[in-house]
Amino acid sequence: MIGGEPLIDLLLAETHTCYLGDCEHRHDWGFGCGECPACRLRAEGFAKWQAAS
Numbered sequence: 281m282i283g284g285e286p287l288i289d290l291l292l293a294e295t296h297t298c299y300l301g302d303c304e305h306r307h308d309w310g311f312g313c314g315e316c317p318a319c320r321l322r323a324e325g326f327a328k329w330q331a332a333s
């Protein structure tokens with residue numbers, strides 16, 4: 281069975297960049313403003329990953 285770790289690693293690696301370049305605000309899913317599309321995608325993906333694990 282595929283574990284959650286590789287998925288979250290991929291998620292964070294693939295969508296690493298905040299559109300606003302915010303690297304001051306730390307979230308469970310990484311750094312970012314939390315409001316731009318890139319951050320929301322990550323937050324959403326992380327929430328789904330958490331809910332599924």
Ligand SMILES: [Zn+2]
Nearest residue numbers: 298313316319
């Ligand atoms: Zn952002």
